[in-house]
Amino acid sequence: MHKTIDEYGKVEEKETALVEKEEKSPSMKQKLTASFIRVDGKDAKLAMAHMYVAFIALLLGGLAGLLQVLVRSGEFTLPLGIKIGYYQVLTVHGILLALILTTFFIMGFQIASISRTAGAFTNVQRKIGWTGFWLMLVGTAAAAAMVLLNKATVLYTFYAPLKAHWIFYLGLALVVVGSWLLCIMQILKYYRWKKENKGQTSPLLTYMAVVNSILWITCSLGVAVEVLFQLLPWSLGLVERVDILLSRTLFWYFGHALVYFWLLPAYMAWYVVVPKVIGGHIFSDALARLSFILFLLFSFPVGIHHQLTEPGIEGFWKFVQVVLTFFVVIPSLMTAFSLFATFEMRGRELGGKGVLGWFKNLPWGDARFLVPFIGMVAFIPGGAGGIVNASYQMNQLVHNTIWVTGHFHLTVATAVALTFFGVAFWLIPHLTGRTLTPKLNYLGNVSGILWGIGMLIMSLSMHLAGLLGAPRRSEYSTYGGAEMAYDWIPYQIAQAVGGTILFIAILVIMYIVVQLIWFAPKGEEEFPVATVAPGAEKTPAILENFKIWGVILVALIVFAYTMPIIDIISNSPAGSKGFMPW
Amino acid sequence: MHIHKYEKWWLVFGCATLVAFLVILAIGAFHNGTHPNEGKITVDYENVDSIKPFDNPGVHKVEGKEWDYEVVLVASAFSYNPNEIEVPLGSVVKFYATTRDVIHGFEIAQTNINMMLEPGYVSEYVAEMNKAGEYLIVCNEYCGTGHTYMYGTLKVVDENAQNN
Numbered sequence: 001m002h003k004t005i006d007e008y009g010k011v012e013e014k015e016t017a018l019v020e021k022e023e024k025s026p027s028m029k030q031k032l033t034a035s036f037i038r039v040d041g042k043d044a045k046l047a048m049a050h051m052y053v054a055f056i057a058l059l060l061g062g063l064a065g066l067l068q069v070l071v072r073s074g075e076f077t078l079p080l081g082i083k084i085g086y087y088q089v090l091t092v093h094g095i096l097l098a099l100i101l102t103t104f105f106i107m108g109f110q111i112a113s114i115s116r117t118a119g120a121f122t123n124v125q126r127k128i129g130w131t132g133f134w135l136m137l138v139g140t141a142a143a144a145a146m147v148l149l150n151k152a153t154v155l156y157t158f159y160a161p162l163k164a165h166w167i168f169y170l171g172l173a174l175v176v177v178g179s180w181l182l183c184i185m186q187i188l189k190y191y192r193w194k195k196e197n198k199g200q201t202s203p204l205l206t207y208m209a210v211v212n213s214i215l216w217i218t219c220s221l222g223v224a225v226e227v228l229f230q231l232l233p234w235s236l237g238l239v240e241r242v243d244i245l246l247s248r249t250l251f252w253y254f255g256h257a258l259v260y261f262w263l264l265p266a267y268m269a270w271y272v273v274v275p276k277v278i279g280g281h282i283f284s285d286a287l288a289r290l291s292f293i294l295f296l297l298f299s300f301p302v303g304i305h306h307q308l309t310e311p312g313i314e315g316f317w318k319f320v321q322v323v324l325t326f327f328v329v330i331p332s333l334m335t336a337f338s339l340f341a342t343f344e345m346r347g348r349e350l351g352g353k354g355v356l357g358w359f360k361n362l363p364w365g366d367a368r369f370l371v372p373f374i375g376m377v378a379f380i381p382g383g384a385g386g387i388v389n390a391s392y393q394m395n396q397l398v399h400n401t402i403w404v405t406g407h408f409h410l411t412v413a414t415a416v417a418l419t420f421f422g423v424a425f426w427l428i429p430h431l432t433g434r435t436l437t438p439k440l441n442y443l444g445n446v447s448g449i450l451w452g453i454g455m456l457i458m459s460l461s462m463h464l465a466g467l468l469g470a471p472r473r474s475e476y477s478t479y480g481g482a483e484m485a486y487d488w489i490p491y492q493i494a495q496a497v498g499g500t501i502l503f504i505a506i507l508v509i510m511y512i513v514v515q516l517i518w519f520a521p522k523g524e525e526e527f528p529v530a531t532v533a534p535g536a537e538k539t540p541a542i543l544e545n546f547k548i549w550g551v552i553l554v555a556l557i558v559f560a561y562t563m564p565i566i567d568i569i570s571n572s573p574a575g576s577k578g579f580m581p582w
Numbered sequence: 583m584h585i586h587k588y589e590k591w592w593l594v595f596g597c598a599t600l601v602a603f604l605v606i607l608a609i610g611a612f613h614n615g616t617h618p619n620e621g622k623i624t625v626d627y628e629n630v631d632s633i634k635p636f637d638n639p640g641v642h643k644v645e646g647k648e649w650d651y652e653v654v655l656v657a658s659a660f661s662y663n664p665n666e667i668e669v670p671l672g673s674v675v676k677f678y679a680t681t682r683d684v685i686h687g688f689e690i691a692q693t694n695i696n697m698m699l700e701p702g703y704v705s706e707y708v709a710e711m712n713k714a715g716e717y718l719i720v721c722n723e724y725c726g727t728g729h730t731y732m733y734g735t736l737k738v739v740d741e742n743a744q745n746n
């Protein structure tokens with residue numbers, strides 16, 4: 001027998017009410033909270049395996065980030081003893097943080113979310129999951145080895161005709177294939193739940209995780225084609241040349257959807273977890289699902305907005321994809337509205353008065369709320385900057401400048417990253433059977449605030465230097481004493497200050513995570529899952545009809561990409577040989 | 583599906599702004615012709631040095647075209663040829679640029695001139711030089727160890743000011 005989410009929600013609500021009253025009697029609390037719905041032990045192990053990798057990636061990637069800002073300040077050079085160049089460090093940073101931290105954390109979080117809301121995975125599903133995990137890990141190790149041996153200093157976007165060692169590409173392919181298995185595991189579980197609960201609406205978190213799994217499989221097909229059919233045979237010497245523009249277009253078909261793959265798990269936390277943490281309800285189950293579907297649809301026919309200044313692609317089709325890009329404004333506005341509505345309703349419930357009085361009543365001292373909240377705030381300028389980037393002509397002013405780096409350190413490296421950390425603060429103890437103590441909670445807030453301050457400084461100075469033309473992906477240089485480049489240096493020093501604060505925040509986070517894994521007191525930490533407000537309407541069944549959405553999705557992709565790809569292939573010059581200029 | 587009254591207003595306002603914004607971008611692009619680089623010519627990147635116009639890189643004055651100067655530029659790891667470009671204030675300049683090896687960027691700092699140079703393709707852009715000064719040209723796409731040593735200068739010269 002499977003319980004439905006509503007049943008779960010009700011059970012839990014009673015418990016929290018009691019716990020609040022009985023807070024002072026620890027034995028009572030122990031007994032009551034022991035009946036919180038927990039992630040199945042075997043699933044917890046699989047989810048935790050992902051967390052280890054994610055946080056090791058954070059530490060090492062953060063260290064690389066620190067080295068970058070120091071080198072770029074011009075005040076510091078990499079010690080001679082370390083035979084590692086700037087671009088090697090940057091490759092490590094991009095891969096560990098943008099690809100490894102995110103993918104591992106997301107898979108772990110989604111598995112735990114499904115297990116928590118739809119029940120334990122079956123043994124077969126779990127085996128598929130473990131196979132996926134090990135494939136990803138082996139792939140990561142292989143790719144990392146090549147980067148460290150300086151055989152793959154191609155940055156995390158590995159644009160041809162820079163040619164890495166074939167083991168690097170093979171490693172990436174293994175990561176992608178492993179992640180597919182993990183997604184399949186989740187989708188299988190979802191269909192099993194649907195079969196066992198005919199006619200019922202699936203638990204919201206499960207649904208969201210499944211949408212993101214579908215998004216990931218659909219987008220990583222692009223990079224899989226690029227790696228398996230173009231780069232791998234080319235690096236093995238089986239073919240001499242590779243079609244550059246085609247490889248970039250495949251990459252960005254993947255690359256833009258990738259950013260939504262990072263974002264949707266953060267939205268899972270914003271829509272479902274944070275409302276519970278503050279004691280409120282989900283604003284609307286149906287709108288939450290609708291926004292996920294819209295994100296799924298609009299993350300694909302848009303990748304060319306990363307190629308606006310490239311030759312070989314018709315302006316008309318670039319513009320079509322620009323227009324489609326802006327459609328994500330709709331689900332974004334929906335999300336912003338839902339979140340603030342939830343906050344306001346809860347703030348008023350707690351006695352907040354006036355237009356903004358409710359704001360004070362939110363649980364600012366709770367790291368599970370505050371840390372993701374700082375992320376949400378960062379997402380506002382992040383989104384605004386994104387509008388500039390995507391604005392066709394305006395893109396020329398900022399393309400490949402450090403402005404862009406400033407932009408995605410607000411979005412992925414703050415909005416998404418802080419939400420993930422806010423999740424880890426309860427998810428890890430939930431999975432390891434420990435608790436987030438008041439002291440660790442306090443440190444959590446400290447890390448979030450440090451991150452906010454550090455990123456404000458670093459990202460702002462990146463944006464400003466970018467507007468002055470400073471290029472991204474560039475180590476320190478005076479550009480032959482050029483006056484314009486001279487103006488960039490103060491901003492680079494500011495970036496070093498901000499980056500150092502960020503690194504300190506990472507150390508605090510690592511301390512908390514280590515405590516939560518091995519040392520915090522044993523106990524029960526809640527996996528917060530909010531329920532819909534009482535009296536809410538039933539969610540329309542069409543939102544779970546993935547056949548319809550699949551057809552629309554494919555139609556959009558075909559519409560946006562058929563002509564550009566035909567153009568690229570039919571007009572393509574002879575392909576490129578490989579280069580290793582590092 | 584029920585949508586709250588305020589949310590409807592919020593979405594209608596948001597979508598209306600969005601449409602207005604896109605219309606402005608479209609007028610800019612299709613009416614005023616402000617497209618970013620969409621160069622359509624292809625070349626053999628291994629033999630650019632012997633293919634017109636890249637067999638003669640530099641700044642060339644032209645007559646009877648919509649622009650006054652043509653800048654023909656070849657990028658390679660890690661330099662631009664020509665490395666220094668000088669044009670008079672007020673002139674309209676067409677850039678033709680390509681690469682002999684990996685992907686490079688061609689960005690003139692603090693201007694709208696910003697294109698990717700990809701092997702096999704000619705990147706093109708037309709711009710009016712309406713502010714005198716010395717501009718830094720930088721490669722803004724990672725191209726190898728010497729990436730930040732890849733730069734050049736654009737001098738927009740006010741000839742009247744010099745004669746005085």
Ligand code: HEM
Pocket residue numbers: 062063065066068069072090091093094097098101155156157405409412413417471472473474475495498499500502503506
């Ligand atoms: C200690 C914290 C961090 C610092 C100091 C830092 C610093 C930097 C700097 C200075 C760059 C640009 C280097 C250049 O273009 O030459 C950069 C690039 C980048 N960072 Fe971070 N960062 C940090 C955290 C993060 C996090 C948490 C993420 C993602 C979750 C992230 C993702 C990226 C990515 C994807 C790039 C682009 C790499 C490339 O252009 O190839 N960073 N970072």
Ligand SMILES: [Cu+2]
Pocket residue numbers: 255256259303305306
């Ligand atoms: Cu994008």
Ligand SMILES: [Cu+2]
Pocket residue numbers: 686687721722723724725726728729730732
């Ligand atoms: Cu370069």
